[in-house]
Amino acid sequence: MLRPHLRWTLILILGIGTAALISMLPDFRLHLLSGWLIYGILALSLALVWGQVGILSFGQPAFFGIGGYVYGIIAINFADATGETVSALIGATIAGACFAALLGYFLFYGRVGDVYIGIVTLAVTLVLFTAVGATAARTYRIGEAFIGGYNGLRPIPRIILPGGPEQGLTIRYLFWFVVVTATIACSISFWITKRPLGRIFVGIRENELRAELLGYDVRWHKLQAFTIGGAIAGLAGGLFAVWAGVVTPAVFSLAQMALVVIWVLVGGRMSLLGAFAGTLIVQALSFNLGGVGGILSGQTPLVLGTVLVGFVLLLPGGLIPSTMSLWWWGKRHLVRVEPQPTQATAGDVGAAPAVREDSAGDKPLSGHSRLEVRDLCKAFGEQNAVDEISLEFVSPGLYCIIGPNGAGKSTLFNLLLGRYSPTNGQILLDGRDITRVPLHKRARIMGAKLQHPTVFPGLTVYENTWLAAYAQCRDTEVAGRKARRLLTRVHLSARAGDLAGDLSHGEQQWLELAIVLAQNPPIILLDEPTAGMTRGETLKVAPVVQQLADRHIVIVVEHDMTFVDRLRAMVIVLHQGKVFAEGAINELRKNEAVVDIYLGRRTRAGDS
Amino acid sequence: MHLDEIVVVALTALSSVAFLLLIAMGLAIVFGMMRIINLAHGEFLMLGAFTSVQVARWGFGFWLGVVAAPLVVGAFGLLVERLLIRFLYGRPLEAILATWGLGLIIVQSVQNLYGPLTEGIPSPVGSVRIGSFFISQYSFVLIGFAVAMLIAVYWLFMYTRYGVMARAASQLADIATTIGVNSGRMNMLTFGLGAAITGLGGALIAPLVGVVPTMGAGFVAQAFMTVVTGGPLIVSGTIASGALLGITNSLVSYFATAFLGQAALLIIAIIVLRLCPDGISSGWRGSL
DSSP, rough: OOOHHHHHHHHHHHHHHHHOOOOOOOOHHHHHHHHHHHHHHHHHHHHIIIIIOOOOOOOOOHHHHHHHHHHHHHHHHHHHSOOSSHHHHHHHHHHHHHHHHHHHHHHHTTTHHHHHHHHHHHHHHHHHHHHTTOOOSSEEEETTEEEOOGGGOOOOOOOOOSSSSTTTHHHHHHHHHHHHHHHHHHHHHHHHHHHHHHHHHHHHHHHHHHHHHOOOOOOHHHHHHHHHHHHHHHHHHHHHHHHHBBGGGGGGGGGHHHHHHHHHHHHOOOOHHHHHHHHHHHHHHHHHHSSSTTTTTOHHHHHHHHHHHHHHHHHOOHHHHHHHHHHHHHIIIIOOOOOOOOOGGGGGOOSSOEEEEETTOOOOOOOOOOEEEEEEEEETTTEEEEEEEEEEEESSEEEEOSTTTSSSSSHHHHHHSSOOOEEEEEEEEEEEEEETHHHHHHTTTEEESSSOOOOOTSBBHHHHHHHHHHHOOOOHHHHHHHHHHHHTTOOOOOGGSSBBBGGGGGHHHHHHHHHHHOOOEEEEEEESSTTTTTTHHHHHHHHHHHHTTTTTTEEEOOOOOOHHHTTOOOOEETTTTTTEEEEHHHHHHOOOIIIIIIIIIHHHHTOO | OOOOHHHHHHHHHHHHHHHHHHHHHHHHHHHHHHOOOOOHHHHHHHHHHHHHHHHHHHTSHHHHHHHHHHHHHHHHHHHHHHGGGGGGGTTTHHHHHHHHHHHHHHHHHHHHHOOOBBOOOOOOOOEEEEETEETOOOOHHHHHHHHHHHHHHHHHHHSSSHHHHHHHHHOOHHHHHHTTHHHEEEEEEEEHHHHHHHHHHHHHHHTTSBBBBTHHHHHHHHHHHHHHHHHTTHHHHHHHHHHHHHHHHHHHHHOOOHHHHHHHHHHHHHHHHHOOOOOOOGGOOSOO
């Protein structure tokens, strides 16, 4: 990687050179290029929404089209009075944002699933196509602007800058105006991805559940991203209206939607610049091959369809990231290997990670001391998975929930965590009812390690921990320090720069523990923390859990009796959804009934 | 409102429901059983319509086309499943994109064969007078076929060996495989079945709409809204959402404009999804 200032100088020189070359192009070429750049801005909006946050939206053309119509309506009505149309462009941006926000509110706050979001946005866009197409009658007018059905809204005034020439920007000036707008849209998008918000976005894409468990309001952040995407698409739509001189319902068509997705897919959805690259490549190809006189004249859909199928099946990452990773691969394997900072690796941890040593600054977030469960019930169909359970957990303390399969352990765990809402009963924290507090708001009270490692696989180990710490302190620097410190504690520092998805199962368990520690809630829930670990690793986990219990309420759901023995915790035996027995493990072993339903059978079966 | 008008409005609403069910049921099966969103669904409808046009052109009449369309489109569906869809199980977003690409390819291929112009197919039946109104007898044809199709689908999934195995494969593919259900083959058959029903729908709507290679796009939104609103139960859920959306659409269209009818359909669907995100039938009992 080049040093930053060198990189920027290079980009600047390249930019000026390209600009000089471009300004020599004839008008019609420039006009074509303007169009492609406008499409690039539209693709950028999808790259942001889909590539960064993981929302596959087919609604971008809807925001784009609405932007176009709004620009036209405002400009036709007010351009004469105000003498400029920049406000119309701003109006188009706002309209795109507002429509996206409205649609996004229904989608995200309605908890519409990922795949359904694709379908609903698609349907909305198609309905706009039909609906706007049905406005041919002269009665459909807004002020001086006739919507015009399939004939479209026309003529669209050019861009008139405040104080600029009255006849508006010519093709040549429009091109530069588009270049500047595209640069601004791109810079803003880049700026967002570099900010904490950008990391949160990627976190949501990588693992929505974990983001929510950390306390990020996933719905709100998705709405934010969707709205920003809508604004960018609306802006592109306004420019498009100027560029084409007319807006027709074709902007809402299936073909248009397909194109946007293809641009982004070809360029690579993870990369914002890839959106522009994909647009230029696809448009240049279809112009030269599919245009008049091209070898595939009139067969553009055939080409696009094949490209879509081909990329999905063979090159889902897109061109730009694939080439980039090839380049990286080449650099790593052919040039020279960067020496890795040598530190203790996670594999050869001699002793248990010492959680206790500098834990001075790590008092739990808030001093909650009593978690109480009253008559908690959860029914699935006719069956009560959790049946009138009442329990009390006092801080500091270590509690272990055991029981045979189907006893209701996982259901109780998820009720406490807030993933299920109970059919009946209450959960109280220091006497305050938190039964209906949503998942992301419980993050200040409780953190959880789920049975399957729930981390952000596409983020680095450091970023994983950072996101957890940032959720609580909302300070980039503090979160960074905390993340580094915790990674040292769980002996993952050497792997800080690696993707969490590349870690081994055991390492991911430790990473998840670090995430929960970074979150540092007064109550910690652990669902089978040793699942999938070797015997040796299991032995290392027990003291860590015990140390945590010095300051927190720790509730462990466990299967492995050897591990439970080591924890020396207060044990709660569940059976058929009810609390069957409570007490220290040694006492429970003497209880015939408990041995009968659980311990005995387990012991006879080999104790593991 | 006179009695005759009420009857006509009710019949229009019913045939509008039948229309939605005919164009959406194939999609509901493929999505409900296999979790594959087939964006080429509109093109499958179009292929059904073109099959009936072609059969009519050869002089075999409309009704033979209605028989041929599900066979042709069903066979095409089997082919598509083998060549494309089977690589996409468990990857819903990729499936959306790939089937979309497939749709574009189909449209352009048909356009190359038939040209971009609208093919007409006359209604095979006349109209009937109710009071001072005339209503096309074809409304009754649509309603009849929709009812027959629903009964057939219900019977197929509830009482045949294939149906039970297909439902098993769709619920727990791994376990179904271990007890001897060939879930790959089940998926292939289910996709073929969905395509065949879609083909039937395409042939049946052909006399009502302009048959053009690009016609699919006009129905895909309605079909998807019906399926998504319907939820997990493919027969009862789709009937419920088809009734809700179809009746809303036809009443609003009748008393206001077609434009508002379309808008009402969308708004109702979005409101339903806001209230129950997994569709109307998400809390219902039963398996179909």
